[in-house]
Amino acid sequence: MHDVVIRTQELSKHFGAFVAVDKISFDVPAGEIFGFLGANGAGKTTAMRMLSGLSRPTSGAATVAGFDVFTQPEEIKRTIGYMSQKFSLYEDLTVRENITFFGGIYGLSDSAIKEKSDLLIEQLGLQGEVKKLVGSLPLGWKQKLAFSVAMIHDPKIVFLDEPTGGVDPLTRRQFWELIYAAADRGVTIFVTTHYMDEAEYCHRVSIMVDGAIKALDTPRDLKQTYQAPTMDAVFYHLARGAQRSAD
């Protein structure tokens, strides 16, 4: 068994009276693709933001790569990659400029940046677009580029918040190939998604309803437990009881 790289115990986040994340507890071992499912507004993004050091939890405990989310958010940031729901590269910079910039602020050396950029551009097949502004690329390419930029400093853990939202099926498949390749290198992947077929790709899946984790297991065991033929049916079965309206 691998080491545990993410561990949460009764982790909660309150916004005033609103409980966005309600006492979630789970462990994620190194190298796992951990799927985080839930309806809109279930608290997935908030949970992920707490784990990546962007949002301070209200109570509970959590460690990421051995660092405490309360006291060591900056250490966490050094060891993780993060790709937000909103596309977040600079649209008015070119492909290469974006890679160089993020490589630079993660402290990569000039030669490492050069090497990484060439490798990334080749992997993504962006040779012809190197000098184009990122804003002019199709969404699917942007997302793949954002993923690669989030991985530029070889993080141990990468958080992906709905990375394939709005992307065509072909690009989604390519995206998952990138994810698998990273997992094969031993990177832990923490991914949220709406697509149930993607849930099948994960090693383990947790389903969040109204801020709490309702189920956590491998896709196969989940289907067995709930006597459902597909993950879609499992999700429907659990999310049906949600009180919060989607936002």
Add this chain to the structure above:
Amino acid sequence: MRTLLFLLRKEFRQIFRNVTILRMILLMPVMQLLILPNAANFEVKNITVCIVDHDHSVGSQRLVTSITASGYFKLALATPSYRDAMQLIEADKADLILEIPNGFDRNLVRDNKQTLFIAVNAINGVKANLGAAYLNTIITQYNAQLRTQWIQPTRFGPVSQIEISALNKFNPYLNYKVYMVPGIMAFLVTMVAAYLSALNIVKEKESGTIEQINVTPIRKYQFILGKLIPFWVLGLVVFTIGLLVMRFVYGIVPEGSVFLLYGFAVVYIFSVLGMGLLVSTYAETQQQAMFVAFFFIMIFIMLGGLFTSIDSMPAWAQVITRFNPVRYFIEVMRMVVIRGSTFDDIKMHFLAVIGMGIVLNGWAVLNYRKTS
């Protein structure tokens, strides 16, 4: 240090890629400096005077000529009666009525005494007061001319006279442009620095890129410096353009040291950028940032002494102006450019602006959180 270089390179790339903003930054100061000082000044000109001349004599004609020759007055349609003239005032077509009584010339010669009547449209108080005062001066001068013509100089004048000779120090020809141009430059630098810095960070909030930055191990001070320095440079560019326009268009050569001006500009821009940054840490959208920045800049400019002299403001307003960085810059600009003040004269201004810079920037840094 290396991180900062990457940040700066990114900021400058983005600035140079945004051609519209760049053009604004370069053209706006030139346009404003060409237009504002010529249009917005305190001189009251083009006062419309309606002369009701009941005398139609050589003397009354000479008086009218000396009024129009002064350059401050325009003649309204001549009216035969005071009542007709009042109608012009009511229609806002005249600002002043000067009534010259019948027998003006004759009585002046015979009785050595004559009464003129001036009525003023006081809706625009400044124009009315100044107009009446100008008219008084012209009539007094006209009177003095007549006296010297008629009365043979005697050893002792019949009336002892005190003549006042005034000397206008620092701006001998009372050229308003000399007063306005340095003030408008202060205003321009403020606009560029405060707006651009406020909008820049909020733009990153809106596009979500700030989240990507916040999740990197970048330090707060690095990020803030990365935002400060580019706009610092831009502010100084605008200031330089302003100095060039001042020198080559208006021919105003600073009496004091240009280095001192730059020294103050460096400190001043730092403090105004702090205000922009502070606004951006609170605002969530560019609209919010724009409105809040506009609100403060408006107050700062109005209470900055550009148009209304701070000495004539009520005491409570004067207290407010002490916390207004724009006020200090406008004062320093006028002091150094017009009067040739030295560092010693403006050291309190330096202190005040540095103090505000530290407070505003410190507040902004504290309020900017990588982890919310």
